[in-house]
Amino acid sequence: MNGRTVHGYCAQCKARCGSVAVVSEEDVLLSVRADPDHPNHSFCVKGAAAPRFVHDPTRLRHPMRRTNPKTAADPGWERIGWDEALTFVARRMREIAAAHGPESVVFTRPAPGGSHAGDWSPFLDRLAAAFGTPNVMTTGHICSWGRSGGAAHTFGGGLPTAHYEDAATILVWGHNPAVSNVQTWRRIQRATRRGARLVVVDPRATGTTRRADLWLRPRPGTDAALALGVTHLLLARGYYDPEFVTWWTNGPFLVDTETGRLLRRDGRFVVSDGSDEHAVDVEADPSTWGVRPRLRVDRPGARSAFSLLAERAARYDPETVARLTGVSEVDLGRLADLLANGPVCYDTYNGVEQHTDTAQTSRALGVLYALTGWLESPGGNVTFSSPGGLPKLRTDSSRRLGLADRPLGAPRNGVAAYDVYDAALTGHPYPVHALVAFGGNALLQNGDTRRGAEALRSLDLHVHVDMRENPTARFADLLLPASTPWESPGLVTGFGGGPDTQTWAQYRAPVVPPQHESRPDVEILFDLAVRLGLGDQFWDGDVHAAYAAQLEGTGLTLDELRASPGGLRRPGRTLTYHRHTRVRGDGTVTGFATPTRKVELYSEAFLDAGHDPLPVHNDRSAAFTPEFPLTLTSAKLRQYTHSTGRSIPSLRTQAPEPFLEVHPDDADTYGVHDGAMVRLATASGAIRLRAKVSTSVAAGVVATQTGWWEACEELGLPGHDPFSADGANVNLIISNAVRDPISGSVPVKDYPCRIEPLP
Ligand SMILES: Nc1nc2c(c(=O)[nH]1)N[C@H]1C(S)=C(S)[C@@H](COP(=O)(O)OP(=O)(O)OC[C@H]3O[C@@H](n4cnc5c(=O)[nH]c(N)nc54)[C@H](O)[C@@H]3O)O[C@H]1N2
Ligand SMILES: Nc1nc2c(c(=O)[nH]1)N[C@H]1C(S)=C(S)[C@@H](COP(=O)(O)OP(=O)(O)OC[C@H]3O[C@@H](n4cnc5c(=O)[nH]c(N)nc54)[C@H](O)[C@@H]3O)O[C@H]1N2
């Protein structure tokens, strides 16, 4: 192919693969492939489809304003100019803030996991903060909270990164990296080739389970019971690390059996060495305590957290766990044996994030992992330092929607769509009047699609910036064309995942110029900030000055990065093993950033908020009635991120239609045939899908995908009406009413349903 080659990285999902693009003399993007010299040197079909994403004929071309009411099927888009559009938006945002407070303006973005929002979302957060609203709507409550915000209730920060390179046993729980992250999958495959054992916990057969040495297939939503069952075996068989647990967890701390609170003496926590009880200073290096705490303490009035955990876990004996989860006693024992064979690292994701007990499941997994003792060790889960980054603006988040109801949960990080819908429609706890959306597709990707549409119709101002007019954007007052990542700049100061990639930094110059009248999100954000009078917090609109600020502390300059378009290795260390044991200059020990400075086997914060301080399984079997006996779950497809990509022929040929995986026994029971259309119904409605009869799911479980709405004209494949029972929008039939009381997650991965054949 003729043309120039341009190095960069693909930002279409968070794998962020190093890329080499070929661009014609006319600035047409001809091809994109993996950069073999980049540490993230694998690629996927979505990245390879980049030329089509850029030059897709159905892209938005210019800013547009609605001329018809929001109840009309056709918005009556009218072309306008950028200046007019952004002047209007800034004026209306200021008016609404003056009348109702800045918190009545909500910002939103697509999930960085499946979009290029990672390139610019720090600036969106900054704009929200500078404007004075605590409300950025995200899908965090069903996406990443369990392994980031939720894990903080056990580890003090998000789940440390699995260090596959040196692991002997790799535990992947509720995650399918073979589809959802090619870089993680590359690492895991390299590790298994050198002999690491792979254990996967997933109710569905996937590319990841196919490579597993041990595949456990629990019923959806029973993961906490399974984790507690393994915990029981680790404790009963002595397969835990007594040193780590004694010195670095709050296991030895005594709990008042009356109140459930940790005992304190002069503000210090109390341990027992078997003869005496001692108050210990958790800020100090525990080797200076002068006492070796016992793990099991049971005396009248007080017991150790470890004893209480052991007692809790003993409720989950193998027979009980087999009954609750469907995992055999033999397999449960095998998993315990493999965990005894370290180093062990683990990763987890959406499979355990989308349930009514996401928070307790996150804790159950964290506690189980802590017992192995491999945290922050080579081949375990480790914390990389990340120099650089945008200085954060201080804001008051106390009025953030949802935070009063779930102070420990996902609202600490972002606002759930259902709270925005409620606020817009009921005015509770205060009204929402405006939505400023840089992408995202809330109506397709959250339950209660119809209520969501009603809420969007009620807004005084709704701006949507996107490459395409998705069904959520159709309710906007203004629709503004965004550039794809290939037309936008991007800066990464560490690619994450491993020591080789976390030290890699790269500036991506736009590979081709912005198409049509589109503009990169980062430019639009800076322009809007200046028009809102917030230019002083946005480097007076100079994006590259902001990048320079982001690079402070990295030892790199923007000029160096520009001169090395494929990226370069950042100086300095990013990984220190056993960082919790480090003693600082003032004599305090690093420890963990939890209230007890230890990994929390026992969470007093949960207790104080009215929740169980120990991990517990929430039995949802009563939700499954004779009317809705089957469990509906959902998963990602290799070809698409969420609701995007269906118009791209190279992708759509590979995954042409929405489908439902059905086990042969259920197909028999309900009269469903492979390849025939089925009606999938819940208490909230029904949709139509093509049945794929297969043992990929266990009997009693059906699985589909989200995000079906767009047509592919070239292949003659239709779109799907996301509001109709003739469509395939699974979130149309999922209600947000039942939630995890702690995190606010919704059971989109274990939802009661039934199936019927369609003529
Ligand atoms: N190709 C592609 N890649 C993506 C994305 C995409 O849309 N497409 N999205 C990105 C984003 S935002 C995210 S958050 C990640 C998500 O990445 P993943 O976590 O891999 O996403 P899922 O496929 O939703 O869920 C993972 C697995 O959980 C299993 N599962 C379902 N129910 C349960 C359960 O009850 N228990 C357990 N243990 N497992 C269960 C599913 O069968 C599935 O195989 O992927 C990112 N990468
Ligand atoms: N039932 C069920 N529901 C789910 C899930 C599930 O497994 N089951 N998964 C959940 C998960 S993990 C997630 S993360 C959410 C995803 O939810 P969302 O993030 O809302 O979904 P997307 O489809 O990725 O939204 C993409 C929209 O943003 C646009 N876009 C992409 N990148 C950019 C950009 O850089 N700039 C701008 N301006 N626009 C951009 C795209 O063109 C598209 O229109 O869905 C959640 N919903």
Ligand code: SF4
């Ligand atoms: S996995 Fe695919 S879409 Fe994601 S960054 Fe890599 S090439 Fe791009």
Ligand SMILES: [Mo]
């Ligand atoms: Mo996600």
